[in-house]
Amino acid sequence: xxxxxxxxxxxxxxxxxxxxxxxxxxxxxxxxxxxxxxxxxxxxxxxxxxxxxxxxxxxxxxxxxxxxxxxxxxxxxxxxxxxxxxxxxxxxxxxxxxxxxxxxxxxxxxxxxx
Amino acid sequence: xxxxxxxxxxxxxxxxxxxxxxxxxxxxxxxxxxxxxxxxxxxxxxxxxxxxxxxxxxxxxxxxxxxxxxxxxxxxxxxxxxxxxxxxxxxxxxxxxxxxxxxxxx
Numbered sequence: 131x132x133x134x135x136x137x138x139x140x141x142x143x144x145x146x147x148x149x150x151x152x153x154x155x156x157x158x159x160x161x162x163x164x165x166x167x168x169x170x171x172x173x174x175x176x177x178x179x180x181x182x183x184x185x186x187x188x189x190x191x192x193x194x195x196x197x198x199x200x201x202x203x204x205x206x207x208x209x210x211x212x213x214x215x216x217x218x219x220x221x222x223x224x225x226x227x228x229x230x231x232x233x234x235x236x237x238x239x240x241x242x243x244x
Numbered sequence: 245x246x247x248x249x250x251x252x253x254x255x256x257x258x259x260x261x262x263x264x265x266x267x268x269x270x271x272x273x274x275x276x277x278x279x280x281x282x283x284x285x286x287x288x289x290x291x292x293x294x295x296x297x298x299x300x301x302x303x304x305x306x307x308x309x310x311x312x313x314x315x316x317x318x319x320x321x322x323x324x325x326x327x328x329x330x331x332x333x334x335x336x337x338x339x340x341x342x343x344x345x346x347x348x349x350x
Contacts, residue, residue, distance in 0.1 A: 175288065175331060177340040190339040191245075224287055229335045230278050232299075234287035 132157040136225045136235035138210075142242050148212040152225030152235050159183040159203055162228050166199060166210045168221040169237075176221075180229070181208055215242045246270050246334050250343030257350065263319040265346045267332035270313075276336035277315045279308055282345075283328045291330075292317065324350060 138150035152164070159182075166178040179189035181199045189197050198211040212219060220242050225235040247270035257263050267277065275295040280288035290299050292308040295315060305320045319326055327350055332343040 174345045175333075175342040177342070179339075188338050192339075226287075229340060230290060230293050230333075231280075231288070232290055237287055 132227065132233045134225050134227065134233055134235040136223075136238050138223075138238055138240075140238060140240055142215050142240065144216050144242060144244055145214055146242075148210070148215050148219065148223075148240055148242075150210045150223055150225070150238055150240070151207055152209070153205070153207040154227075155206070159201060159206060159208070163188075164199075164201065164208045165226045165228065165231060167224045167226055167231070168219075169224070170218075170221045178210065178212075178223075215240075217242050245339055246273060246337050246341050248332055248334055248341050248343040250332055250346055252346060253344060254347040254349065257322050257348065259322055259324060259350060261322045263322050263326075263348060265317040265330055265332075267310075267315045267317070267343050268313055269315075269334055272312050273334045273336035275311045276334055277308070277310065278333045278335060279306075279317045280331045280333065281326075281328045282331065288331060319348075322348070322350070 133155045136152040163180040165180045179199050181187045181201050196213045201208040222237045222239050224237050227233040249268045277295045279292040282288040291302050296308045307318045309316050329345045329347045331345050
């Protein structure tokens with residue numbers, strides 16, 4: 131059974147860079163897209179972007195200028211960086227597998243506040 | 245981007261009621277439509293993929309239908325454990341997009 135475990139800083143100041151990691155356990159990175167999705171408090175889901183095991187990425191155009199998703203196959207993990215954060219980036223961030231997402235991380239609440 | 249319009253945004257029903265949620269895509273997405281259930285503080289869970297494919301282990305009271313731009317999600321007999329927010333998602337085009345969600349209450 132594939133499990134995703136995510137970690138990273140939960141409190142940021144405006145203009146800082148959000149950095150989250152997601153470890154994949156019980157399965158390989160090969161053959162799938164690995165996804166980041168976020169959910170502002172009390173609101174709906176927003177797809178941030180995805181990466182495959184070869185490093186090929188697709189990003190949401192609304193965030194593309196600030197987002198970098200990377201993969202480390204040696205550690206079986208992938209990462210999210212979002213630069214120049216503002217309060218509007220406050221959300222629970224999820225890592226997940228695939229475009230139809232069967233496996234999710236536990237979620238990380240990232241709060242942006244001065 | 246493909247816009248997903250989901251309705252209603254919330255509903256209240258009784259145990260045993262039939263519940264129907266609709267999702268409309270801003271363009272033809274064939275059957276690339278998925279439904280998720282999210283309970284408070286938890287990650288979403290896939291219930292139905294490709295418009296009508298019930299995922300393994302999901303109770304048969306859940307069903308989905310539709311193609312093109314108009315889709316329906318149904319709970320045939322609402323149970324207390326179905327209290328959650330439900331989201332549709334299109335997986336036809338990038339960026340993937342979700343409906344605004346339907347909060348189901350008893």
